[in-house]
Amino acid sequence: MINIDQLYFAVAIAEACVALLLLPRIARGPSVSDRIVALNTASTQAALAVLFYAAGADRAIYLDVAIWLVSFSYLGAIVWARFLERGLI
Amino acid sequence: MTKEKHPIVADREPRHRLWLGLVLTLGTAVALGAAYLAAPRENAPLPSAATYALVTALPDWKLLEPVNEVVYGSRGFDTFGETFLLLAAVVSIVVLTRPREPRRGYFGEHTAGEREQQEVDPDERVDEEERATRAADTREQGKISSGPEDPDSAPLGAHGPERAESLTVVTRTAIRVAAPILAVTGCYLVAWGYSPGGGFPGGAVLLGVLLLAYAGFGRRRIARVARPGLLETAEMAGALLIIGTELLGLVLVGSFSGNWLPLAEPGTIRSGGIVQLFSVGELIEVGTGLSIAVLGVLSISRDWAPDEEGQESDEDDGQSPDEGGGER
Amino acid sequence: MSTVIVVVVAVLALVGLVFSVSGAVGILRMPDVYCRIQCSSKTITMGALPALVALVVGEGFESAYAARALIVAALLLTVNPAASHALARAAYRAGVPMWDGAVRDDVKAMKAAEAEDADHRHGDRPEDRREGEHDD
Amino acid sequence: MTEFWIIDYLVLALILGSAVLVIRIPNLPGATMALSAVGTFLSLLFVILGAPDDAHSEVVVGAIALPVLYLAAIAKVRADVLDEGELREEGEQDDEGEASDRR
Amino acid sequence: MIVANYLASAALFCLGLFALLTRRNMIKMVMGLSLMEGSTYLLFVSLAYRKASTAPVLVGPPHGRTPTQLAHGDVADPVLQNFCLTAIVIGVAVTGVFLAVVRIAQHYRTLDSDEVREMRG
Numbered sequence: 197m198i199n200i201d202q203l204y205f206a207v208a209i210a211e212a213c214v215a216l217l218l219l220p221r222i223a224r225g226p227s228v229s230d231r232i233v234a235l236n237t238a239s240t241q242a243a244l245a246v247l248f249y250a251a252g253a254d255r256a257i258y259l260d261v262a263i264w265l266v267s268f269s270y271l272g273a274i275v276w277a278r279f280l281e282r283g284l285i
Numbered sequence: 286m287t288k289e290k291h292p293i294v295a296d297r298e299p300r301h302r303l304w305l306g307l308v309l310t311l312g313t314a315v316a317l318g319a320a321y322l323a324a325p326r327e328n329a330p331l332p333s334a335a336t337y338a339l340v341t342a343l344p345d346w347k348l349l350e351p352v353n354e355v356v357y358g359s360r361g362f363d364t365f366g367e368t369f370l371l372l373a374a375v376v377s378i379v380v381l382t383r384p385r386e387p388r389r390g391y392f393g394e395h396t397a398g399e400r401e402q403q404e405v406d407p408d409e410r411v412d413e414e415e416r417a418t419r420a421a422d423t424r425e426q427g428k429i430s431s432g433p434e435d436p437d438s439a440p441l442g443a444h445g446p447e448r449a450e451s452l453t454v455v456t457r458t459a460i461r462v463a464a465p466i467l468a469v470t471g472c473y474l475v476a477w478g479y480s481p482g483g484g485f486p487g488g489a490v491l492l493g494v495l496l497l498a499y500a501g502f503g504r505r506r507i508a509r510v511a512r513p514g515l516l517e518t519a520e521m522a523g524a525l526l527i528i529g530t531e532l533l534g535l536v537l538v539g540s541f542s543g544n545w546l547p548l549a550e551p552g553t554i555r556s557g558g559i560v561q562l563f564s565v566g567e568l569i570e571v572g573t574g575l576s577i578a579v580l581g582v583l584s585i586s587r588d589w590a591p592d593e594e595g596q597e598s599d600e601d602d603g604q605s606p607d608e609g610g611g612e613r
Numbered sequence: 614m615s616t617v618i619v620v621v622v623a624v625l626a627l628v629g630l631v632f633s634v635s636g637a638v639g640i641l642r643m644p645d646v647y648c649r650i651q652c653s654s655k656t657i658t659m660g661a662l663p664a665l666v667a668l669v670v671g672e673g674f675e676s677a678y679a680a681r682a683l684i685v686a687a688l689l690l691t692v693n694p695a696a697s698h699a700l701a702r703a704a705y706r707a708g709v710p711m712w713d714g715a716v717r718d719d720v721k722a723m724k725a726a727e728a729e730d731a732d733h734r735h736g737d738r739p740e741d742r743r744e745g746e747h748d749d
Numbered sequence: 750m751t752e753f754w755i756i757d758y759l760v761l762a763l764i765l766g767s768a769v770l771v772i773r774i775p776n777l778p779g780a781t782m783a784l785s786a787v788g789t790f791l792s793l794l795f796v797i798l799g800a801p802d803d804a805h806s807e808v809v810v811g812a813i814a815l816p817v818l819y820l821a822a823i824a825k826v827r828a829d830v831l832d833e834g835e836l837r838e839e840g841e842q843d844d845e846g847e848a849s850d851r852r
Numbered sequence: 853m854i855v856a857n858y859l860a861s862a863a864l865f866c867l868g869l870f871a872l873l874t875r876r877n878m879i880k881m882v883m884g885l886s887l888m889e890g891s892t893y894l895l896f897v898s899l900a901y902r903k904a905s906t907a908p909v910l911v912g913p914p915h916g917r918t919p920t921q922l923a924h925g926d927v928a929d930p931v932l933q934n935f936c937l938t939a940i941v942i943g944v945a946v947t948g949v950f951l952a953v954v955r956i957a958q959h960y961r962t963l964d965s966d967e968v969r970e971m972r973g
Contacts, residue, residue, distance in 0.1 A: 253906060254914040254915055255906055255907060255912065255914060257907060258907070
């Protein structure tokens with residue numbers, strides 16, 4: 197029977213792989229907005245990886261980092277949007 | 286990326302610089318690699334400073350978090366120095382980004398002295414070009430009153446920059462919901478000193494919340510809170526709190542940054558003694574310091590003074606007059 | 614009991630991963646920004662939610678993991694649409710072009726109708742345009 | 750233990766890839782975004798290596814504080830110092846013609 | 853092997869150094885400095901890691917361990933993490949100081965470091 201901790205680690209690895217899949221879009225993205233979208237998605241995947249890694253490593257104290265990752269990456273997108281829209285931040 | 290569209294970065298990059306940089310970088314890489322291969326690996330035992338911190342955290346300081354104990358307790362003097370390094374960096378940012386006129390706020394102070402300048406020195410006329418660029422700058426800085434408060438009434442999809450101060454109602458609502466939660470959680474990071482957290486992350490979170498409010502609501506709305514009179518006073522108060530905490534240790538206990546507060550049970554808010562007090566001071570210091578730094582860079586005013594040929598070389602401690610000035 | 618939980622967790626995480634990968638592939642392959650934004654907002658949220666539910670199931674509903682997972686889910690559902698809205702609006706205002714194959718641009722059609730209606734507003738149009746060039 | 754090393758190397762690859770992008774992307778806002786990606790993945794790595802305190806700080810610093818500093822500096826520079834070719838991306842440049850057509 | 857982390861840190865440092873040496877855009881050079889800062893964080897945290905260790909936080913220990921056991925057991929090095937923590941915060945402020953290149957750019961009307969040097973004669 198598969199150990200549930202190993203399952204959690206596997207899911208964390210898979211989420212990080214999805215983030216790796218997004219790097220070409222950050223590299224290529226013809227406009228700034230494309231890069232922002234890819235970056236936000238990558239940091240959501242990073243937050244999920246943190247959650248599953250915390251569950252696998254059995255430390256609940258890692259979990260807060262996921263909250264910060266989700267909230268600040270998306271709210272960072274708002275700052276980027278302001279930069280795009282106004283020209284001056 | 287298309288190289289021809291970015292003339293400064295890609296086009297005029299000389300080849301020899303690339304090769305020289307590559308060689309120097311590879312040399313550094315070899316040196317660093319040799320050094321890092323000799324660094325202690327993951328099998329090495331913990332150094333004695335670390336084991337001391339781990340062993341003394343719970344019984345001596347009643348703290349469940351050794352990192353906080355190291356930061357504010359046993360290596361408190363180190364953090365004390367770091368704090369004032371931060372303060373020095375902030376002061377240098379304030380000095381480097383200061384406008385010519387006396388400062389009133391972080392935003393729009395570049396026009397503060399204009400009327401006085403007109404009265405005192407009416408002879409100094411600005412030419413037409415400078416007036417036009419100044420007007421454009423003023424418009425960009427959001428000082429005109431014709432812009433709406435928010436862009437919700439503007440027709441959708443209009444091109445060009447927004448005149449409005451804040452973002453749309455959707456974004457503002459989301460920030461109104463999220464920012465208080467984040468601010469409270471940032472303070473919780475500091476108060477809950479026996480989980481990961483403390484003054485440094487808490488201060489960074491407060492900076493993040495301030496920047497969110499700035500991005501969402503515009504500079505006019507946060508100018509009441511984010512003004513130099515308040516932020517710099519708070520920063521100095523934080524520095525005084527830290528100095529006072531440390532010096533009281535010297536007076537009462539006999540050692541600099543010694544603990545002079547009673548220790549509560551582990552897992553409560555007073556458990557660390559002066560560690561928690563130092564952490565609060567650090568929160569104020571980091572939050573306001575980083576805010577001043579970011580707002581200072583945000584408030585750099587444009588330098589619209591017209592170019593005068595050779596002006597720089599005259600000021601330039603008598604070096605030879607340059608031919609490069611003509612290229613501009 | 615434990616085997617059942619493991620299977621449920623694996624299935625939920627797999628569903629989430631499938632959605633995440635499809636969202637990532639969509640962000641890679643979609644032709645323009647607006648399509649990519651809708652990939653990022655819908656598909657990635659749909660990919661995240663089953664994974665979070667998997668965590669809740671796996672660790673029990675009353676654990677710290679479940680609480681944090683639910684907070685993350687709530688934050689995603691709150692902040693992600695707002696950020697997508699701000700980004701799409703900013704991209705449109707900054708003039709990021711649509712895909713050539715896009716068939717419908719309501720805002721452009723609306724603006725064209727408006728321009729036909731109100732001729733007197735032509736006066737301040739060129740000024741707007743110039744500012745747009747100056748300011749990006 | 751092998752899972753730990755797999756995820757460790759994966760995140761290292763993410764960090765190094767983003768760092769290469771910082772150097773390779775010629776326009777400055779794009780490079781700032783890659784720098785933000787470096788910060789985000791660094792915080793993920795800090796969690797993996799067991800340093801949640803550092804991860805807390807690095808998330809906020811990498812995701813908001815540093816990008817805002819760079820964006821502010823870029824915005825201050827570009828209006829009067831740089832030509833727009835430096836900061837525009839090709840998509841936006843193409844749009845110039847299109848936008849004037851739309852008028 | 854943790855050596856991979858050390859080597860990645862060296863690679864990150866060298867990438868930053870490369871940007872600093874070869875780029876002429878001054879903001880790009882500051883970005884190179886930020887990369888070098890990131891490499892120091894990575895090095896500190898990697899040096900702090902010990903085999904099969906968890907975070908040096910005694911609250912909420914893993915299954916079947918008490919905080920006191922954890923303090924004597926396999927945890928990462930808290931002192932190096934402390935260094936990293938302060939370095940991160942100082943790094944932001946120092947980046948702000950570096951970004952005063954905006955002042956230079958405004959004065960000389962260019963971001964190109966070579967042109968600035970030419971103008972100084």
